[in-house]
Amino acid sequence: MAAPAVDFWFDFASTYSYPAAMRIQAVAEAAGVAVRYRPFLLGPIFKTLGWDTSPFNLYPAKGRHMWRDLERICAALDLPFQRPDPFPQNSVLAARIALVGLAGGWGADFCRAVFRAEFAEGRRIDDRETMRNILADLKVDPEAAIEEAHTAGIKEALRAETAEAQRREIFGAPTFITADGELFWGNDRLESALAWAKRAVA
Amino acid sequence: MAAPAVDFWFDFASTYSYPAAMRIQAVAEAAGVAVRYRPFLLGPIFKTLGWDTSPFNLYPAKGRHMWRDLERICAALDLPFQRPDPFPQNSVLAARIALVGLAGGWGADFCRAVFRAEFAEGRRIDDRETMRNILADLKVDPEAAIEEAHTAGIKEALRAETAEAQRREIFGAPTFITADGELFWGNDRLESALAWAKRAVA
Numbered sequence: 001m002a003a004p005a006v007d008f009w010f011d012f013a014s015t016y017s018y019p020a021a022m023r024i025q026a027v028a029e030a031a032g033v034a035v036r037y038r039p040f041l042l043g044p045i046f047k048t049l050g051w052d053t054s055p056f057n058l059y060p061a062k063g064r065h066m067w068r069d070l071e072r073i074c075a076a077l078d079l080p081f082q083r084p085d086p087f088p089q090n091s092v093l094a095a096r097i098a099l100v101g102l103a104g105g106w107g108a109d110f111c112r113a114v115f116r117a118e119f120a121e122g123r124r125i126d127d128r129e130t131m132r133n134i135l136a137d138l139k140v141d142p143e144a145a146i147e148e149a150h151t152a153g154i155k156e157a158l159r160a161e162t163a164e165a166q167r168r169e170i171f172g173a174p175t176f177i178t179a180d181g182e183l184f185w186g187n188d189r190l191e192s193a194l195a196w197a198k199r200a201v202a
Numbered sequence: 203m204a205a206p207a208v209d210f211w212f213d214f215a216s217t218y219s220y221p222a223a224m225r226i227q228a229v230a231e232a233a234g235v236a237v238r239y240r241p242f243l244l245g246p247i248f249k250t251l252g253w254d255t256s257p258f259n260l261y262p263a264k265g266r267h268m269w270r271d272l273e274r275i276c277a278a279l280d281l282p283f284q285r286p287d288p289f290p291q292n293s294v295l296a297a298r299i300a301l302v303g304l305a306g307g308w309g310a311d312f313c314r315a316v317f318r319a320e321f322a323e324g325r326r327i328d329d330r331e332t333m334r335n336i337l338a339d340l341k342v343d344p345e346a347a348i349e350e351a352h353t354a355g356i357k358e359a360l361r362a363e364t365a366e367a368q369r370r371e372i373f374g375a376p377t378f379i380t381a382d383g384e385l386f387w388g389n390d391r392l393e394s395a396l397a398w399a400k401r402a403v404a
């Protein structure tokens with residue numbers, strides 16, 4: 001019987017993916033559930049819904065609630081929080097480097113560092129300098145990682161992940177999917193997803 | 203100092219308002235927070251967002267997740283669940299009668315009975331017969347209540363509540379607003395709203 005596992009689908013530009021990314025490791029470990037990081041791009045999926053930017057920009061009242069809600073959630077988790085500017089950030093570069101890192105054993109640390117840079121430190125994640133600093137902190141050769149992130153193989157891998165997200169009917173982030181295909185949308189569904197993952201293999 | 207209180211804004215057609223309505227009394231009582239029921243109509247607010255029906259109909263993947271998520275939530279709460287047909291139901295009649303009931307002391311019981319009829323028993327809430335049955339079960343004179351629900355005063359009161367909801371930037375239901383104006387959207391934010399309400403008067 002396979003060990004309980006959950007796929008953690010996220011976009012680095014996604015606001016609620018920040019608290020999810022910062023807490024998933026500890027919560028999943030406590031629950032005995034393995035986590036697979038699946039960075040993807042929400043933009044192409046939003047486009048198919050007719051949105052050319054985040055729905056939090058398109059629907060201002062919803063956006064104002066989200067920023068306030070996120071502030072409250074981060075305060076409760078003792079996570080520093082700054083509103084990214086611009087929002088949403090372009091997350092393509094970070095997502096490509098994350099795929100390099102996930103194959104190289106430093107992916108999860110890199111993902112947390114990107115979310116921290118963006119939502120705690122107010123840094124731009126489409127800036128190569130931000131990426132270089134994060135990679136250097138992780139003792140990863142920045143130039144080699146960035147170069148690999150721009151290979152056709154990695155570009156295609158990110159496109160394939162985004163297509164797979166759409167095939168699985170992902171419409172927002174974060175989304176958690178268990179091995180038996182159950183989909184849970186939202187940081188506030190993480191615990192339910194972990195419980196489901198455990199039950200699915202019990 | 204005022205006692206902690208929360209306004210519970212909901213539309214009878216709203217799916218996540220069902221579990222919220224069924225559990226709010228017990229959870230709020232345990233927290234020592236008073237609940238004010240504020241039925242309103244989401245339809246006019248959705249229209250200003252450019253939606254002529256529920257976003258769960260407009261965005262099918264989001265809708266499919268919502269139905270499944272609601273099923274899981276109801277199962278966890280031991281609440282019977284049936285998907286209403288059609289969805290969304292026309293909630294004007296039920297909302298008007300609820301305003302009569304909230305002024306008459308049977309409002310909260312009526313609200314729960316309407317949600318039960320719609321989401322547990324598969325009954326149509328735009329059907330006067332459903333309303334008559336619910337009212338009779340509550341030992342309320344059905345014809346008198348329905349007649350009062352159609353007076354200009356009640357019609358205007360519901361319009362005013364919907365306008366107030368919009369003024370407060372409510373964009374979905376259920377929404378909880380504390381006495382100091384903090385807004386929490388979603389059944390999954392009920393506990394946070396109650397904690398905030400207590401803190402606000404502490």
